[in-house]
Amino acid sequence: MLYARSTAAAKRAAFRERLASGELLRFPGAFNALSARLIEQRGFDGVYVSGAVLSADLGLPDIGLTTLTEVATRTHQIARMTELPALVDVDTGFGEPMNVARTVQELEDAGAAGIHIEDQVNPKRCGHLDGKEIVDDETAVKRVRAAVDARCDPNLLIMARTDARGVVGLEAAIDRMKALVDAGAEAIFPEAMTSLEEFAAVRAAIDVPILANMTEFGKSELFTVAQLRDVGVNLVIWPVSLLRLAMGAALRGLDELDAAGSLSGLTGQMQHRADLYELIDYEGYSAFDASVFNFNVQR
Known part of the structure; x- marks a missing residue:
């Protein structure tokens, strides 16, 4: 943590x-x-x-x-x-x-x-x-x-x-x-x-x-x-590789948002909320305060 x-x-x-x-x-x-x-x-x-x-x-x-x-x-x-x-x-x-x-x-x-x-x-x-x-x-x-x-x-x-x-x-x-x-x-x-x-x-x-x-x-x-x-x-x-990959993905996302008006077609390419919370150890913070992580993340 x-x-x-x-x-x-x-x-x-x-x-x-x-x-x-x-x-x-x-x-x-x-x-x-x-x-x-x-x-x-x-x-x-x-x-x-x-x-x-x-x-x-x-x-x-x-x-x-x-x-x-x-x-x-x-x-x-x-x-x-x-x-x-x-x-x-x-x-x-x-x-x-x-x-x-x-x-x-x-x-x-x-x-x-x-x-x-x-x-x-x-x-x-x-x-x-x-x-x-x-x-x-x-x-x-x-x-x-x-x-x-x-x-x-x-x-x-x-x-x-x-x-x-x-x-x-x-x-x-x-x-x-x-x-x-x-x-x-x-x-x-x-x-x-x-x-x-x-x-x-x-x-x-x-x-x-x-x-x-x-x-x-x-x-x-x-x-x-x-x-x-x-x-x-x-x-x-x-x-610079990860930055280039991230910026390339951001560019494609903005183009999709501009063209389709929604990013629903790209959610499969995104880091899932659950994976992000795992990476930043959201659950671990509940050891200090149980009210911090008292919910379930749906996949």
């Missing part, structure tokens, strides 16, 4: 342990706390908090317009509602190294199990668009070092994302990844890889866990979990 039983520290430690096991972990993107509960219910390994999703949820493009406060608030809302670890996108860290340090501490306080910080310049853009620019090696390294130095809980995972593949090519991108690992990054997010062979090359070059971003309509083919496991990927995210 209410929030997760596990502490943020316990979730971080468990995340570390599973990541160290070498198994592939699946982190769908949660666009709100309710979708995070659903991800947990369906047996996934963690939840991903996407900067692109938060931007879209606010009606904004993914170009660094969200604030640290907005990201920390959404992270807190999501992380406290699930026993799963939350990996959070903090874009470029919201400023200079000192800002990066504060970002890390705010996200740690919000309950994140891990964060990733990228090497784009500001204003940043979606990693699967053309025209990206990356900062120089020194700036990228400073961001990672600031993040590592700032955390209070050593189990908070500091992951470095690099967008270098789409800017300077794979070989130079791997050099950047090595520099980020040397700076203290404990995992690497190589953005916009174009083939399984590229993931395999990254795996061969670095000895920390690597993440694959399986976002739709981007630079990467939508590889399966099995394919990614075979080339040594440790963590897979589907950052």
Whole structure:
């Protein structure tokens, strides 16, 4: 009832342990706390908090317009509602190294199990668009070092994302990844890889866990979990998928409502009220107050 039983520290430690096991972990993107509960219910390994999703949820493009406060608030809302670890996108860290340090501490306080910080310049853009620019090696390294130095809980995972593949090519991108690992990054997010062979090359070059971003309509083919496991990927995210599915369903619903004047033809595609009440544990609240859940939901 209410929030997760596990502490943020316990979730971080468990995340570390599973990541160290070498198994592939699946982190769908949660666009709100309710979708995070659903991800947990369906047996996934963690939840991903996407900067692109938060931007879209606010009606904004993914170009660094969200604030640290907005990201920390959404992270807190999501992380406290699930026993799963939350990996959070903090874009470029919201400023200079000192800002990066504060970002890390705010996200740690919000309950994140891990964060990733990228090497784009500001204003940043979606990693699967053309025209990206990356900062120089020194700036990228400073961001990672600031993040590592700032955390209070050593189990908070500091992951470095690099967008270098789409800017300077794979070989130079791997050099950047090595520099980020040397700076203290404990995992690497190589953005916009174009083939399984590229993931395999990254795996061969670095000895920390690597993440694959399986976002739709981007630079990467939508590889399966099995394919990614075979080339040594440790963590897979589907950052915007649930939001895209939900918005697609909303669009179809509005079209049906406009055309037919009723949604009776689509009720079979909706989450049933009974399933929603089960997901939010409506019945569990009656342990505190029997008047809260004193009715039957008809299916």
